[in-house]
Each structure stands twice: as structure tokens, then as C-alpha cells.
Amino acid sequence: MAGDDAAGGPPTRPDERLLNLVIALVNTSAAMTKQQVRSGVHGYDGAPSTEAFERMFERDKDTLRALGVPIVTVEGSGHSEDVGYRIDNEAYALPPVDLTPAELGVVALAAQLWSDKTLRTDMSRAMTKLAAAGAADAAGDAVAGLTPRLRAAGDAYGPLLEAVSERRVATFRYRAANTGQVRTRTVEPWRIAARGGGWYVVGHDRDRDATRVFRLSRIDGRVRVGAEAGAFTIPDRVDVDAALGAGVGSERTAVLAVVPERAPALRARAVQTDGPVPRAPQGRDVVTVPFRSLTAQADEVAGYGVAVLVLAPDELRAEVRRRLTAAAALDGGAHGTAGRDG
Amino acid sequence: MAERADDRLVRLLGIVAYLDGAGPVGVDELARQFRVTAERIRQDIDALWVSGTPGYMPDDLIDFDAYSLEEGVVSLTQSRGLTRPLRLGTREAVALVAALRAMHTTPAVQADAERAAVVASALDKLTAATGEAANAVDVRLGGQGDARVLGTLTQAVSAGRRVRLRYVDAADVTSERDVDPVRLVTQDDATYLVGWCYRAEGRRTFRVDRVLDATLTPDPVRAHDLDGDVDIFAQVAADAGQSARVAVLRLASAARWVAEEVPVESVTDLPDGSFEVRLRVTNPAWLRRLLLTNAPDVLAVGPPDVAADVAGAARDALAAYADVPGLG
Known part of the structure; x- marks a missing residue:
């Protein structure tokens, strides 16, 4: 960890400098100016220049606010024009939680x-x-005997959470699912959500002027967070599952053509359908299963290879074929392309 | 390993607030409370002892009773105003509340009313203490699963009873097995049973949505020397055997989770953002399924026969689509 380059004596560790800043700002009668912090609080006296001190102090304030320490700014008055800082002792404390x-x-x-x-x-x-x-x-x-686990959200999570929490606009490059094209999107983010192994952000797309859902794994590069806090209002009720729509969340059915004796795990989930059942391709049984996550269902079906084909819906078949087409090219196309587009 | 400055600060502030409320506490007990070593606690006390308000004269500093500390008891005599526990930051509140909400929706929790009630009351108390901010993240875990099968397995885990499973594996082969259940793991959208399998005479992991039928037996589980807190993907590979060849996969950055969740022997980051993993092929059917499922993010596979196997399987499937009128 970097020291503070104090001119004399060992540099104060950042955690100990932060601790002394908290104690000083909790105990100050009115507020402390930057100058008082620099000359009075242990750990800042070593800053080699005013610029170095300013950087250090700004960073430390950000760190403390991120940890939940309520640092408030007090406008200068009377003797001093300088802005002062103190900790709001009322807002500091965790309300009683009393967990059993x-x-x-x-x-x-x-x-x-x-x-x-x-x-x-x-x-x-x-x-x-x-x-x-x-x-x-x-x-x-x-x-006892339970363990929940969730797939990693990735680098976009941090900036998006900041954007949602502080109602700042988020800008990022996004790869569209259907076209593969990468475009810059400007979004007022409302919620971050995880469903069926995927992470999403739901919000208002400013360019489309409509509610949109973005998958975090399709965000290309960094998420930039706007400078203005409180730039929009989040609707009182955000229905994540409705926003995810047919893609995830709501239940649909997949009509599959399964080789006899194969995929009993799929068959175990089979349901009866009211409507007309498509005729089974030769040498296969038609099996109808409900699903919610298109991605998870496509993963499962693709994993069976030739044993399970998708008859409907088209969207699911397209997802499965996308996986199979990519897999068919993994030996460098040594055998040409057997799959035809269509 | 150096600890992050903000993590340590939270503990330093926490120790003072805790001692202010609890009174004198043994070093070991304090270490347990904050889940660190006793040595860390002693370093923390040393740091607190020289911290205080500007001036830093003896009366300005946080103080402990030195005599008690020699006896292994931490007794706070001056808190310098740090008497109250620090509230949760937004990120912390979000991580906590979203995790509890997600847990509340898992089939394994919902299958047991008493369990669901404890999770719900913890969630209520924390939501009350953290406020609106915690709504920013909304996580749902669990997905499909036969409620009856899950109910039987949940009951078997808590009662410590053996179950008889009809199970279909990754290679699509159905078998009957007697299993001493150890743990139910919910990972993303699937739930897994970890247990001792009498047929395999070893630890095995079963995807609950591949359990075709589960029956509770009257037999209590026996003691087995196994760690129930497993990484599912590590377990899948470890289950399949020992003598295994190495496969090398180059993956796009979007498939980063593979490096995290599959038991890889090594991970090498490449300049273009992709990365290469080496893993043991303990179960060819499992690897074929992994590659078919994630093919759009797989950039290269070696050795050639592994690539040929999965590419051949994919071509067979695509050819089958081509043969069905209206789909090809």
C-alpha cells in the first residue's frame, strides 16, 4: 500500500489517517476547514504540496461517504469564507437491527x-x-444444508449501481442481441436485476424514449456515469419481470422433438398442451416443456446436441442454432458447413 | 496480504462502538466477533491507542486499560465519541438486502415454511434499517424444479435421512441411486444436491432438475468424510474420475465465469481481452455439453480431437434441423 511520503518519520497508513479524520470530524464543535484538517489531523501533515493534500483529502472524503459516513459541508460564515466539514452525528448511526x-x-x-x-x-x-x-x-x-450462489455480475455493476442509487445517467456501448451491432446507449437506469443466470439493467433509454432492458454481459467496455446527481426520477413501481418481458421471467412453452429414450430430464418437465401439437419429425417424440429464461433453455437444449430439436418458438430455435453454428466451426471448419441458414 | 484501508477502517470504528456497548471483552472473543485473528485485533488496538482528536495529547486519544490487555481482556476507557455503530453504506445495504431477497425466493427455502419465515424476518429487519436505497438491485434465484422432488430432498437434508433417487446424468443415462444428502446448493438458475452416493461410493453432485424421482428412506444418513460446501462445477469434474487429459479453451471475456466456476488448472489473460483456460477432461460428455452451450464465446479448442468431437456433434444437430421441413 502506498505511503504518504511524509518528509520525516514513517508515513501514516491510509486507514489510520481516515480514522483520525473521522474522530476529528465527529468531535469538531462546528466544522473544520480544509486548512484545519491539513494542519491538525494526523496523517495530513506529511502532504508535500497543497495539490497533494487536496487530492488526498478529496479521495478520503469519497472513501468515507462510500462507507456510509455522512460528511456534511458547512458554508463559511463570520470570520471565515472557507467551507467547513463535519460529520452529521444523527445520520451516522445504524438504527437498531436486533437480529436473532x-x-x-x-x-x-x-x-x-x-x-x-x-x-x-x-x-x-x-x-x-x-x-x-x-x-x-x-x-x-x-x-442448514443450503448454499445459494449467483454468477458474477462483472465490471458494469459498480458504476451502474452508483448511477441507480444517485439517479445519474449512464452511458455505455452495447452489443444488440439480434444484429450484433455495437451502439452507444444513454440510459436512465432504474434497477439492476439478476434472472436465470443473467444480469440486466432496466431503465429509460433516452434515444429510444422507451423502457429498455440491457444485459450486462453485452455491455462493451466501461460504463460512464453522468456528473449530475438526481438527473431523473425512478418510477414508484418498476416491474422488472414485465420489463424483461417475454425474454425472461414470464412462462412460455418450448415444443421440442426428442429422440426416443433420450433427455428424460426434459421429459420429466413435460406438460400437456391444449392447442394442436405439431407432427413429430420421423423418429422423434414431441415434448412440450415450460420455460422462463430463453438463455437457460437454449443452453440446455443445445447441450443435448442432435438428441433434442426445437420446433417452436422460433426465437428459442434461433438461440440454439446460434450456439450450434458457433460450435460447428470449432474444429476450424475442417468439414465445411453442414448447417444451412434459414 | 495487505488489507484494504476502508475494510480496516470499518473494523477499527466497529471495535470501538462494540466495546462501548459490550464492556470489557476478551481478545479472542473480539476476534471471533469480527471474524479476524487475535493478532489482527492486537494490531487494531495498537492503532486505536494512538488515534484521537487534533492535538493528540494523552487526553485526546482513544484509550484502553493497559493492565486488562496484558491479561487478554480489551477494556475501553475513552471512545472519543465513536460510541455508535456506523450505518450501512448504499453498496453494503444493497448487497445485503438483495442477497436476502434472492435467498427468500429460492425453491430450497420456499420448500420449508419455517425456513422461509426466518429469512423473511431477517429481511424485514434489515430493510427497515437500510431504507429505500436497497431496492436498486433485484435478484431472483432458482428457476424450475419439481416442487415434490425438492420438498423430499429438503426434508431429507434437515432430517438426515437417506434418499433413493432416479437420476439422469449429463450423458443422458438414467440410474437409481441411494444417496446420503449433505447440502442443497442453489447456483444461478439451478439447484444441486450434494451427497454421498452409495452406487459410486463417493461424493456426488446431482442437479435437482435431473432428479426424476426422489423417495425418502427410513435409514438415517451415515457419517461420511466429505466437505458439503462444494463448488458445483469443481465437483462435476472431480466426480468423473482421476486419470484425465488436459483440454485448452480460449474464451471471449463474456465467458469469464467459466474461469471462475469450472475447475481450471490455469487461466492466462490475453492482450485482446480474451483468456485461455486449461482444464482436465474428466468427463467427455460434460465437456461437450459445456462447449455446445457456450460455443458463441469459445474462440478456440484444443487438442484437435476435442474440437472435432464438439464440432461434429454440432454439425449432426444442424443437419437434423436441415432435414425437418420448415426448420432447415
Whole structure:
């Protein structure tokens, strides 16, 4: 970890400098100016120049705010024109939570859900704060034998969460599912959602002037977050599943042509259909299964290879064929292309 | 390994607030409370001891009773105003509440009313303490699954009873097995049962949506030397055997999860953002399925016979589509 290049003596560690800043701002009677921080708070005295101090102090304020420390700005008055800083002691404290050991056990287990390092860090910090509030030993009995896990959200999560939380506009390059074209999108993000192994952001697309859903894995490069906070309002009720629409969430049925004796796991989920059943291709059974996630259903069917074909819907067949076409090229097209487009 | 400055700060503030409420506490107990080593706690106390308000004269500093500390007891005598636990930051509240909401919707939790009630009450208390911000992220886990099968498995895990499964594996072969269940793992949109399989005489992982039927037996589970907290994808490969060849996959960055969730031997990042993984092919049917499923993100596969196997399987399937009128 980088030191602070103090001219004399060992540099103060950043965590210890931050601690002294919190103590100073909690105890200050009115507020402290930057100059008072620089000359008074342990750890800042070593800054080699005013610019270096300003950078350090700005970064530290950001760090503390991200951790939930409510630093407020006080306009200069009377003797001084300078802006002052203090910690809002009313807003500082965690309200009483009073988790039972069984509930704390549930929270500890839920912490294992996340795969992303940043989310795990957020979670472990939350656990430290609950421990500070006196949460007792966790009891795992209520959820014994359970482990929830979720696929990583990736790099877009951090900036998008900041954008949703502070109602800032997000801009990113996005690869459209159907055309593969990459375009810059400008979005007022409302919710980040995970469904069926995929991560999405739901919001208002400013260019389309409509509600749109974007898959995080199709975001190309960085998400840029707008400078203006409170740039839009989030609707009172955001129905993520409705926004995801037919793609994910609502239940549909897949009509599959399955080789006899194969795919009993699929057959076990088979349902009767009211409508006319398509005629089975030769040497296959028609099996109808309900599904919610197009991606997950396409993954499953593609995994069976020739044993399971999609008769309907077209969208599912297209997704399966996209996987198969890519797989058919994996040996460098040594045998030419057997699959025909159509 | 160096700890992040903000993580340590949260603990330093937390220790003072906790001690202010709890009174003198043993070093070991404090270490347990904050899930760190006793050595870390002692370093934290040393850091707190020299911190305080500007001036930093003895009366300005956070203080502990030195005599008690020699006896292994941490006794706070001056808190310098850090008496209250710090509230949750937005990111922390979001991670916590979204995880609990997701857990509440998992089939494995919903299959047991008592369980669902505990998760719901934890969620209520934390939502009350964190407010609106926590709505930013909405996670649903679990997907499909035969409620009856899941109910039987949940009951078997909590009661410690053996189950008889009719199961169809990745190679699409159906078998009957007696299993001592250890744990139900929900990962993304699927739930898995981890247990001791009497047929295989070892630890096995079963996808719950591939369990065709589950019956509770009267037999209690036996003690087995196995770790129930497994990584599902690691387990899938480990289950299949030992003597295995190595396959090398080059994957687009979108398939990063493969490097995280499949038991790879090595991961090499490439300049163009793609990456290469080496993994043991313990089960050819499993690898073929992995490649077919993720083919759009697979840039290259070696050795050639592995690539030929999956490409051949894909061509057979595409040819079958071509043969069906209206689909080809």
C-alpha cells in the first residue's frame, strides 16, 4: 500500500489517517476547514504540496461517504469564507437491527451468494458493521444444508449501481442481441436485476424514449456515469419481470422433438398442451416443456446436441442454432458447413 | 496480504462502538466477533491507542486499560465519541438486502415454511434499517424444479435421512441411486444436491432438475468424510474420475465465469481481452455439453480431437434441423 511520503518519520497508513479524520470530524464543535484538517489531523501533515493534500483529502472524503459516513459541508460564515466539514452525528448511526442468532445465520449464508469480489467486499463490510452493532453469534440451524450462489455480475455493476442509487445517467456501448451491432446507449437506469443466470439493467433509454432492458454481459467496455446527481426520477413501481418481458421471467412453452429414450430430464418437465401439437419429425417424440429464461433453455437444449430439436418458438430455435453454428466451426471448419441458414 | 484501508477502517470504528456497548471483552472473543485473528485485533488496538482528536495529547486519544490487555481482556476507557455503530453504506445495504431477497425466493427455502419465515424476518429487519436505497438491485434465484422432488430432498437434508433417487446424468443415462444428502446448493438458475452416493461410493453432485424421482428412506444418513460446501462445477469434474487429459479453451471475456466456476488448472489473460483456460477432461460428455452451450464465446479448442468431437456433434444437430421441413 502506498505511503504518504511524509518528509520525516514513517508515513501514516491510509486507514489510520481516515480514522483520525473521522474522530476529528465527529468531535469538531462546528466544522473544520480544509486548512484545519491539513494542519491538525494526523496523517495530513506529511502532504508535500497543497495539490497533494487536496487530492488526498478529496479521495478520503469519497472513501468515507462510500462507507456510509455522512460528511456534511458547512458554508463559511463570520470570520471565515472557507467551507467547513463535519460529520452529521444523527445520520451516522445504524438504527437498531436486533437480529436473532438464527436470522444472523441467514445473513451470513446470504453473504456467500455473490461471486464478484466487489460485492463480497461490500457484504463483508456490512457483516463487520452488524458485528459492531452487537449482533450475537450466528446460528446456522435454520438454513442448514443450503448454499445459494449467483454468477458474477462483472465490471458494469459498480458504476451502474452508483448511477441507480444517485439517479445519474449512464452511458455505455452495447452489443444488440439480434444484429450484433455495437451502439452507444444513454440510459436512465432504474434497477439492476439478476434472472436465470443473467444480469440486466432496466431503465429509460433516452434515444429510444422507451423502457429498455440491457444485459450486462453485452455491455462493451466501461460504463460512464453522468456528473449530475438526481438527473431523473425512478418510477414508484418498476416491474422488472414485465420489463424483461417475454425474454425472461414470464412462462412460455418450448415444443421440442426428442429422440426416443433420450433427455428424460426434459421429459420429466413435460406438460400437456391444449392447442394442436405439431407432427413429430420421423423418429422423434414431441415434448412440450415450460420455460422462463430463453438463455437457460437454449443452453440446455443445445447441450443435448442432435438428441433434442426445437420446433417452436422460433426465437428459442434461433438461440440454439446460434450456439450450434458457433460450435460447428470449432474444429476450424475442417468439414465445411453442414448447417444451412434459414 | 495487505488489507484494504476502508475494510480496516470499518473494523477499527466497529471495535470501538462494540466495546462501548459490550464492556470489557476478551481478545479472542473480539476476534471471533469480527471474524479476524487475535493478532489482527492486537494490531487494531495498537492503532486505536494512538488515534484521537487534533492535538493528540494523552487526553485526546482513544484509550484502553493497559493492565486488562496484558491479561487478554480489551477494556475501553475513552471512545472519543465513536460510541455508535456506523450505518450501512448504499453498496453494503444493497448487497445485503438483495442477497436476502434472492435467498427468500429460492425453491430450497420456499420448500420449508419455517425456513422461509426466518429469512423473511431477517429481511424485514434489515430493510427497515437500510431504507429505500436497497431496492436498486433485484435478484431472483432458482428457476424450475419439481416442487415434490425438492420438498423430499429438503426434508431429507434437515432430517438426515437417506434418499433413493432416479437420476439422469449429463450423458443422458438414467440410474437409481441411494444417496446420503449433505447440502442443497442453489447456483444461478439451478439447484444441486450434494451427497454421498452409495452406487459410486463417493461424493456426488446431482442437479435437482435431473432428479426424476426422489423417495425418502427410513435409514438415517451415515457419517461420511466429505466437505458439503462444494463448488458445483469443481465437483462435476472431480466426480468423473482421476486419470484425465488436459483440454485448452480460449474464451471471449463474456465467458469469464467459466474461469471462475469450472475447475481450471490455469487461466492466462490475453492482450485482446480474451483468456485461455486449461482444464482436465474428466468427463467427455460434460465437456461437450459445456462447449455446445457456450460455443458463441469459445474462440478456440484444443487438442484437435476435442474440437472435432464438439464440432461434429454440432454439425449432426444442424443437419437434423436441415432435414425437418420448415426448420432447415
